[in-house]
Amino acid sequence: MAPSKELKTRSRKDYPFMLEYRTRWNDNDMYDHMNNSVYNFYFDSVINSYLIDHCGLRPPTSAQHPLMAHAQCDYFAAISYPKVAELCLRVKRLGTSSAVYEVALFEKDVEQVKAVGEFVHVYVDRATQRPNVNGMNDELRRGLEKILVRSGDPSKL
Numbered sequence: 001m002a003p004s005k006e007l008k009t010r011s012r013k014d015y016p017f018m019l020e021y022r023t024r025w026n027d028n029d030m031y032d033h034m035n036n037s038v039y040n041f042y043f044d045s046v047i048n049s050y051l052i053d054h055c056g057l058r059p060p061t062s063a064q065h066p067l068m069a070h071a072q073c074d075y076f077a078a079i080s081y082p083k084v085a086e087l088c089l090r091v092k093r094l095g096t097s098s099a100v101y102e103v104a105l106f107e108k109d110v111e112q113v114k115a116v117g118e119f120v121h122v123y124v125d126r127a128t129q130r131p132n133v134n135g136m137n138d139e140l141r142r143g144l145e146k147i148l149v150r151s152g153d154p155s156k157l
Contacts (some may be wrong), residue, residue, distance in 0.1 A: 001102070004074050007116040009103045015088030017054075019046045020108065023081045033078035042070055043103040043117045046087035055143030064137055066121035067129075069098070073117040084108040090149040097131035098122045099144050125134045 001007070012018060021042055029035040051057035051066070059065065079085060086106040093100040098120060105115045123136040135141075 001072055001116075001118045003076070004076075007074050008039065008076055008113065010088075010113045010116055011111070012086065012088055012104075014103075014149070015090045015104060016149065017046075017050055017089040019049055019087045021045065021085045021087055021096070023079065023083050023085055025081050028081050033080045036073075036075070039075075039105065039117060041117055042085060042087055043071070043073075043101075043119055044068075046089050046103055047101055047119060047121070048075070050089055051140075051143070054146065056137075056139040061077050063126055063142065064077065064123050064132065065126060066099075067124055068119065069122045070120035073115055075115045077112060077114045079105065079107050079114050085114075088144060088145060091144050091147050092118075092149070094141070094144055094148055096135035097124075099136075 023034060027034045027038045048057070052059070056062070057065065084107070086108055088104040088106065090102050091099050092102050101119045101121070103117045103119065104113050106113055122131060123140065124130055125132050
């Protein structure tokens with residue numbers, strides 16, 4: 001993942017996909033901000049929303065599905081209920097059977113990024129729970145390529 005100093009400068013325009021997500025009362029902890037564990041739930045939700053809507057993933061029946069291999073998050077500022085989160089998504093690297101995602105969490109109508117996370121999925125065959133020798137299927141790859149961003153790349157959506 002990029003250094004924290006660089007991540008703090010992220011803006012919505014750095015991400016080709018965005019999903020609004022309303023925070024919930026039970027997302028807050030006793031410190032009156034969203035609990036750290038909830039960020040991973042949000043990040044997983046935006047990634048899977050994109051996979052279902054743009055990559056043909058059908059969680060109960062798809063021949064291939066993602067398995068989480070790595071997760072990391074840098075926190076910069078708190079968000080709490082009843083704020084609306086804007087979850088911004090891009091793919092940083094696309095391998096034969098893996099994808100590295102970067103997810104940024106913004107508060108609606110606030111410019112400063114609240115947190116930036118990195119998730120790594122390995123795509124496996126449902127029957128074997130192992131990566132396919134030919135890698136991820138074409139529909140999945142095409143969908144992920146639409147949000148693949150390298151430095152200076154424009155969005156493909």
